[in-house]
Amino acid sequence: GIQVEQSPPDLILQEGANSTLRCNFSDSVNNLQWFHQNPWGQLINLFYIPSGTKQNGRLSATTVATERYSLLYISSSQTTDSGVYFCAVYSWGKLQFGAGTQVVVTP
């Protein structure tokens, strides 16, 4: 099956810092989503982004499907950005998740 790799596995940021999370995938995909799992365990849809660039407030994402990667940008990070960020790709009827990037934003 398709492999999804996220990097880095862990990230510690000071409030106000910017960061980039990366998602690589091993095969062609029909879509890609980014999720944020908050400290209470809720999975929150951030972006549905099969290709191109999208922005939502301080977050933006870019997917280059031909090169099989996606990037999630967090700008001016806040403590509420803490949690785990997952990339997931949809291929052949199934959504395959990466292992996630654990983000901790310190005041």
Place this chain on the structure above:
Amino acid sequence: NAGVTQTPKFQVLKTGQSMTLQCAQDMNHEYMSWYRQDPGMGLRLIHYSVGAGITDQGEVPNGYNVSRSTTEDFPLRLLSAAPSQTSVYFCASSYLAVGAYEQYFGPGTRLTVT
């Protein structure tokens, strides 16, 4: 719309007991699925369904059964609970039309098997 709902939120079972985790969606989505999340392992697909009457296995199906008698509901049954099934379970749904695969997740069920 309530979106994707799951019940119960928490459950404790003894080894060997059976139970059903409920999942419902009110968005008329054809595709529904169940995932489990274990620490440090992301989410893994258990079973999925592309429509009423159609189900298929995912990555980790052993010990679980599903059925899909209606578009709205997709229950997950644990036949004989084992400690290895202690996990957080998420249900998800989406349309199946090309270009509309965005998945919506329920709030999760935290299951402990003692």
